[in-house]
Amino acid sequence: MSGVNLQNVTKKYGETQVIHGVDLGIAPGEFCVFVGPSGCGKSTLLRMIAGLEETTSGEIRIGARDVTRLDPAQRGVAMVFQTYALYPHMTVAENMGFGLKMNGHPKAEIREKVAKAADILRLNDYLTRKPKALSGGQRQRVAIGRAIVRGPEVFLFDEPLSNLDAELRVEMRVEIARLHREIGATMIYVTHDQVEAMTLADKIVVLRGGRVEQTGAPLDLYRDPDNLFVAGFIGSPAMNLIPARAVEGGVQAAALGPDVVPCRPPAHGADLMLGFRPQDAEIIPGDTHTVEITEALGGVSFVHCAHRGAPKLVIETKGTHVESPGAGIALRIAPESMFFFDPASGRRLR
Numbered sequence: 001m002s003g004v005n006l007q008n009v010t011k012k013y014g015e016t017q018v019i020h021g022v023d024l025g026i027a028p029g030e031f032c033v034f035v036g037p038s039g040c041g042k043s044t045l046l047r048m049i050a051g052l053e054e055t056t057s058g059e060i061r062i063g064a065r066d067v068t069r070l071d072p073a074q075r076g077v078a079m080v081f082q083t084y085a086l087y088p089h090m091t092v093a094e095n096m097g098f099g100l101k102m103n104g105h106p107k108a109e110i111r112e113k114v115a116k117a118a119d120i121l122r123l124n125d126y127l128t129r130k131p132k133a134l135s136g137g138q139r140q141r142v143a144i145g146r147a148i149v150r151g152p153e154v155f156l157f158d159e160p161l162s163n164l165d166a167e168l169r170v171e172m173r174v175e176i177a178r179l180h181r182e183i184g185a186t187m188i189y190v191t192h193d194q195v196e197a198m199t200l201a202d203k204i205v206v207l208r209g210g211r212v213e214q215t216g217a218p219l220d221l222y223r224d225p226d227n228l229f230v231a232g233f234i235g236s237p238a239m240n241l242i243p244a245r246a247v248e249g250g251v252q253a254a255a256l257g258p259d260v261v262p263c264r265p266p267a268h269g270a271d272l273m274l275g276f277r278p279q280d281a282e283i284i285p286g287d288t289h290t291v292e293i294t295e296a297l298g299g300v301s302f303v304h305c306a307h308r309g310a311p312k313l314v315i316e317t318k319g320t321h322v323e324s325p326g327a328g329i330a331l332r333i334a335p336e337s338m339f340f341f342d343p344a345s346g347r348r349l350r
Contacts (some may be wrong), residue, residue: 002063002153009058019210031180033189035197036207042190052078078147079156084139086131093127096145098349117148137168157189228346237278239316244274255310257288263335266349273341278316282338286330291323
């Protein structure tokens with residue numbers, strides 16, 4: 001089990017730079033998730049760690065070894081891709097052991113390692129089947145098993161659940177979390193789905209434009225975002241972010257109606273961005289806002305509302321009562337739940 005350290009890592013394609021001086025430490029046994037929108041550089045960074053993309057400058061270390069210029073096979077990593085890439089003519093056992101076979105390992109050793117991986121992944125009953133006889137989730141478990149039998153220092157996952165339906169995604173998230181607990185290996189996981197990131201990670205790395213915006217434990221990023229981007233990206237539904245102005249006694253924001261909202265903004269007279277999460281606002285009697293639509297999910301509903309053409313807000317409500325489209329409501333926001341940001345730089349104002 002080894003940690004991974006990146007020191008001022010960059011990547012260029014010709015004159016175009018896509019990774020900008022990333023510094024990152026991943027502890028041995030840690031489950032680290034790279035998350036961000038499409039094109040943010042998360043898969044490129046993972047492939048650089050794997051050796052599938054050349055590192056333009058900087059240093060990548062796995063354990064005590066500098067692997068920056070080593071071939072993928074020499075790095076002690078195993079990668080699980082979005083596509084299963086299983087050989088259709090081979091059985092599950094043959095697929096899982098194929099890499100060891102190609103490297104000349106004894107048959108008895110291959111059988112032992114395949115059996116151990118199958119036991120961890122609950123694939124014992126499927127070892128003689130061909131991939132076409134498996135579900136999508138089972139095929140992905142075979143792909144993970146193929147990585148396990150190699151005994152890598154670090155596991156790399158590149159959006160491994162993207163091809164699965166919603167139910168299987170949840171099932172496989174649980175399986176991957178259980179796998180990490182059982183084998184305790186260092187794992188780096190790429191996803192664009194921040195729900196996956198929140199539920200799986202020990203550490204989340206939020207990327208945008210090839211730069212690290214913030215790193216930390218999932219709930220630390222949720223409770224204490226450093227900037228507008230992280231605040232809007234982490235959390236589902238996303239944080240409400242609206243223009244406001246700090247005034248005597250609180251803030252004024254067109255999206256919240258004409259009244260001053262009581263709170264303690266960071267600077268009187270300043271323009272700022274005000275943020276609050278959907279669950280931190282309460283619907284009360286009134287007509288300052290009009291309900292546009294309600295997403296009723298059973299015990300929880302998400303009410304989309306707006307004040308006279310101002311930016312729309314999403315409010316979370318508990319229970320089975322559903323606010324009807326066109327209904328008038330008013331909002332109360334807990335002052336201690338408000339976040340303030342500089343609208344120009346996006347930096348958090350504390």
